[in-house]
Amino acid sequence: MAGAATASLADLLEASARRDPGRIAIVAPDGRTLTYGELDLAASRVAGFLRAHGVVPGDRVGFCLPKGLASVTVLFGAMKARAGYVPVDWHGPAARNATIHRDGKVAALFLGEARHDVLAEWPAGTLPKLLVRVPMSATGSAAAHANVMHPFPLGAHDFAAALAHAPLAELASPRRRDDLAYILYTSGSTGVPKGVTLTHENALSFVDWCSELYAPTADDRFSSHAPFHFDLSIFDLYVALKHGATLHLVGEELGKDPKALARFAADRRLTIWYSTPSVLSLMAEFGQLDTLDLSALRHVLFAGEVFPVPGLRRLTRLLPRPRYWNLYGPTETNVCNYAEIPLPVPDERTRPYPIGPLCSHCxxxxxxxxxxxxxxxxxxxxxxxxxxxxxxxxxxxxxxxxxxxxxxxxxxxxxxxxxxxxxxxxxxxxxxRDRMVKRRGYRIELGEVESALQRNPALREAAVISLPDSAAGVRIDAHVAPVTPPLSIIALKKWCADALPPYMSPDRFVFHATLPRTSTEKVDYQALKAKSSEPSP
Amino acid sequence: MNTTNKNQPGDPSVEIADELRRFILAEFLPGESAANLRDDTPLRTGGILDSVATLKVVSFVEQRFSIEVEAHEAGVEHFDRIADIAALVRRKRGT
Incomplete structure (x- = not known):
């Protein structure tokens, strides 16, 4: 078991690989698997490749890859080389993904071939010096992609070269707990995402706390629902692999389909599940859980937003056996509070459950x-x-x-x-008290949505507000003043789809000739909220 | 040119498409003019339907037209345009 000698998240993988190299570590969305021994060797090869191409400790290694064997191999490869990884949303807008990797000054970029559109967002001559093309067939994702060769810049390497490289030999300098482990970007209020910078010490203190509370074993089967740019993935990846358990990666398409997701949890006989409440609510509503055998499930963990009580009641009635845990904490601290939900959830309860006491390490x-x-x-x-x-x-x-x-x-x-x-x-x-809201577990700075709309040349003014919504938790309304009315809402939605991740797109657009202003000429958000709360015409 | 006008009145595919249009406009595009939501307007890739909204459209289609939509049929290939959804409904109903 990893003890005081653990200096890095990569050590957790290596210790499990030494204990039982033949055990399955990862099951990819396309059904392919990697044993602990295979994953450890592949990551050592990527680390050797990175070092040979000039990546040094403290550097950042970016990737834009679907959930799959390649993304897991790259993130461990980066950490073995004592670099930090910088993941982005596989389906995120090209400009936003390029902005994040530029902001993180990545020394290397692993790019899934289907997202070659990201390359056009890097001004000439600014691309990272080490660019690696990952063919879709090598990502281990479930998405059916024609494996067409897209034009990558001259000098780009192929992922196969990284996987064939000699493994990184003994490190000249030992890994340290205060080495950079990863940077996770979250929404920024001025329109530019901000990079939450975390060390191995930061992650390991959380992972060790999870070990104590949940006592996982090598027989556990973990879900990996969250994408790797979302901090829920830290639990999935490192708690599972520390204990020699098997991690079942949920691909992007499956993750959005509650019926198939519920079948997946049953077919794989998952024992530990972690996701946002909205995913669990959708599974309770659309997943036909009463027809499935989910008896292997021991723990259901959720975090990222408040779980509305009706959805939690429905879920726990359909699946009364597992223990349910409400975890709370921003990306900046990972989980810092936790509460077990006492079952059953009473009929009369409407108030959301507390976030509970502090974790022992906080x-x-x-x-x-x-x-x-x-x-x-x-x-x-x-x-x-x-x-x-x-x-x-x-x-x-x-x-x-x-x-x-x-x-x-x-x-x-x-x-x-x-x-x-x-x-x-x-x-x-x-x-x-500020302008951050959470939707589907994602943080949204309303300022970032506003700034995307303000860049639209068809709009003279734009302001964005949030309102409570009984079904979705939060609704986002955009108040806009077009240059030339009328303006098509469809055109505005398309603009948002190109500039923002889907969860940030406004739900409604309200048109104005000019936006209401306060006496000090600031946008009058109270007036906008009042307008949004009026019943629809 | 509005593609909804290609077929004759009373054509079942026009009726299915118009019902879908009414539902999508009311649920996800309140205030939008019906003429802007064409049969070939991209719904998923155009940012009109996200994954949760797509589930609502699937539910609507299943209930309104008494058909069952399989998970693999609700992807971007079959569910990105009103014309595609209407074709799927027609196929399922055998009309």
Whole structure:
């Protein structure tokens, strides 16, 4: 078992590979598998390839790949070479993906061939010096792609060359727990995503806490629903592989189909499931769970957003056997609070469940706007300290200054989430005071949506608000003033689809001649909310 | 040229397409003019239907036309345009 000697997430894989190299580590969406021994060797080859092409410790290795054997191999290869990985949304807009990899100053980029459109978003001469083309047949994803050779720049390497390279030999300098492990980009309020920078120490402190609470074994079968740019994937990848269990990757298409997803969980006899509440709600509603044998399931974990009680009640009635866990924490800290849901969920309950007590590796404070501790039970902002706390936003000390605070020699992070500490329940989530909302587990800065719309030449003005929605949790309304009315909503949706990930696209568009303004000439968001709350014509 | 006008009135494929259009406009495009939602407007790739919205359209189609849509039929290949969905419904109903 990984103990005090563990310095890196890559050590977890290597220890499991030494214990039982023939055991299946990964089952890819296309059904192909990698044993621990195979994955470890393939990742060592990628690491050798990276080093031979000038990637040094602390560098960033970007990838834009579907869920599959290639993406898992690349992320471990990067970490074996003591570089950090920078994943992006496989289906994300080309311009946004290129922006993220440019911001992270990646030294290498592994690009799935079907996303060659991303290349056009890099100005001439700015592409990373090491560009690796990954043919779709080599990604291990389930998506049916014609394996056409797309024009890649001269000098691009083929993934086969990385997999055939001599494995990285003994490292000249040992791995360190404070080495960069990965950078996960989340929505930024000014329109530019921000890179949450995390070390091996940050991830391992969380992984070790999970080991204690869930006591997984090599016989467990984990789901891997979250994409690798989403921090729920940290649990899936590293808790599963630390314990020699098998990780069942859920491909992008399957992940969106609740009926097929439920069948997948039953067919694979999964024992540990982790996803957002919205995925579980959809499975309860559309998954025909009553017709399936899901008796192997021991733990169902959810995080990323509040689980509306009706959906949770429906799910736990259909599947009463597993234990259910509400996990809470921003990407910046990973999970810092947890609560087991006591079953059954009573008929009369409408209030969402608390986020619970702090994890044993985290400390928390509830402070007011002046950073003074509030009385117990009062509302305040949740601040977190501990070994899982991120290093900062990559290359953005200006943003760091807003969220970090040193108190008595310790670094604390302001989550921006308003909570109350209640006896017997731990922490109760209240809401937010800024313009960040969560949808399907993803963070959305309304400012990023606004900024995408403001770039549309057909619009004179644009402002975006969120409203509570009984079905979806949150609804996003865009208020826009076209240059020349009338403007087609379909054209606006297409613009958003090209500029933003699907979960950020506004649900409704409301047209104005000019946007309402306050006396100080700022957009009057209160007036927009009132307008949005009017019944539809 | 609006592609909905190609067929004769009373043609079942026109009726299916018009019902789909009414549903999609009311649910996902409130305020949009019906003329802008053509039979060949891309729904998935055009950002009109995301994955959750697609599930709602599948549910609507199954209930309204008494057919069952398989998971593999709800992908971008069969479900990106009103014309494709209407064709799928026609095939399933044998009309």
């Amino acid at each position: 400390d928390g404070l509830v402070l007011d706007e002046q950073q003074v501790e509030v009385a117990k039970g009062a509302e305040g902002l949740l601040w977190i300290a501990g070994p899982s706390l991120f290093q900062g936003y990559f290359g953005r000390p200006d943003l760091d200054a807003n969220v970090f605070q040193t108190r008595a020699g310790r670094r604390w992070y302001n989550t921006g989430d308003v909570v109350r500490h209640v006896d017997g329940e731990g922490f109760v989530y209240v809401g937010r």
